[in-house]
Amino acid sequence: MVNLLMDLLFPQRMCCICQQPGMYSTRQPWCPSCDDKLIELQHVHMICDRCGKYLAEDCGSSLCKDCKNRTPPFELSRAVGPYEEPYRIAIKVLKFMGRKHLAYRMGKMMAEVVKNEPRFWPIDMIIPVPSTRASIKQRGFNQTEVLGCQISKELKLKMYCNLLVRVKETPSQRECSREEREKNLLQAFAVKNADCIKGKNILLVDDVFTTGSTSRECARTLLDHGAGKVKVITWATGKGY
Numbered sequence: 292m293v294n295l296l297m298d299l300l301f302p303q304r305m306c307c308i309c310q311q312p313g314m315y316s317t318r319q320p321w322c323p324s325c326d327d328k329l330i331e332l333q334h335v336h337m338i339c340d341r342c343g344k345y346l347a348e349d350c351g352s353s354l355c356k357d358c359k360n361r362t363p364p365f366e367l368s369r370a371v372g373p374y375e376e377p378y379r380i381a382i383k384v385l386k387f388m389g390r391k392h393l394a395y396r397m398g399k400m401m402a403e404v405v406k407n408e409p410r411f412w413p414i415d416m417i418i419p420v421p422s423t424r425a426s427i428k429q430r431g432f433n434q435t436e437v438l439g440c441q442i443s444k445e446l447k448l449k450m451y452c453n454l455l456v457r458v459k460e461t462p463s464q465r466e467c468s469r470e471e472r473e474k475n476l477l478q479a480f481a482v483k484n485a486d487c488i489k490g491k492n493i494l495l496v497d498d499v500f501t502t503g504s505t506s507r508e509c510a511r512t513l514l515d516h517g518a519g520k521v522k523v524i525t526w527a528t529g530k531g532y
Contacts, residue, residue: 307384307393308377317392325377333372342503343369344531355531363503365495365510365521367410370528371400374499378527382498386434394434398441401524405446405494411522415491417443417450420498420509421457421480438526439496448494454483455509476508482516489517500528 303315306322313322321329336345339355342363346355357363372378385393405411419435427433436452443450459479482488495509500523510521 307390308380317395320390320393320396321377321381328377329372329381332375332378335373338369338528339531341367342528342531343367343500344503344528345373346531357503357531363507363510364514365506365523367408368500368503368506368523368525368528369404369408369411370500370525371397371404372527374501374527374529382434382526385437386430386498389430389432391432391437394437394441397526398438399445401438401496401526402442402445405442405524411494411524413492414446414448414494414522415519416488417446417448417494417496418455418513419450419452419496420505421452421455423457423460425460434498435496438498442494442496442524446494450496451487454487455513456481456483473502473504473508476504480509480512482512485516488513490519492519493521495521495523497523497525498527500525502529 303320305312306315306320306325308321308325311322311324315321319326336348337350337353338345339358340353341358342355342365344355344357346352352359381393381397384390385397405414417439419433419439422433422435436450439450439452457479458481493513495506495513497506497509500506506523506525510523513521
């Protein structure tokens, strides 16, 4: 209802991705051309059977190099599409331009991936990856929570925002190497009430899966505190040659 009211009061005049002029809304925030591109890119390459990263055509394996070298703690990770345009643009518009209304469509698409992958089920609860205090102060919100809120509505599952918490502030991970990311994130998360997650199958929500360091550390933390299984859904994922 709130989104509908906002669409009536403040209609969107440009595609949020390519800025094509037109009439857009919460339910359709980008143009048909961008929509076609988003769908087309979903099936361009094979994906890693475990973490969902996109594989090269001549990879010769069902697993990416990272998952072959080190089995991740989470059971499964999937994304809507690859971390390249227009997926990259959409998540940046959401995060850095504060266009929270994009989470309605993006969250629905993420929920569809979960609905259509039997290996995600059963799911007992949804937990978003907690953001740093600096990021929340800068943006005014945690993008994984707004995405998770829509996923929660679509899947009719409760989301818990305060069970997994960030106890160590970390610098921006965008320019860090894999080793630096893993070092920064070590012991960065904690569980507030372990009894609530004991034996539960958890759907962890993040925005982007690149090296997978954040998802790995969050999953490890949840499992160390008694969670049954952890599976991950993101908007976009990187390449895993």
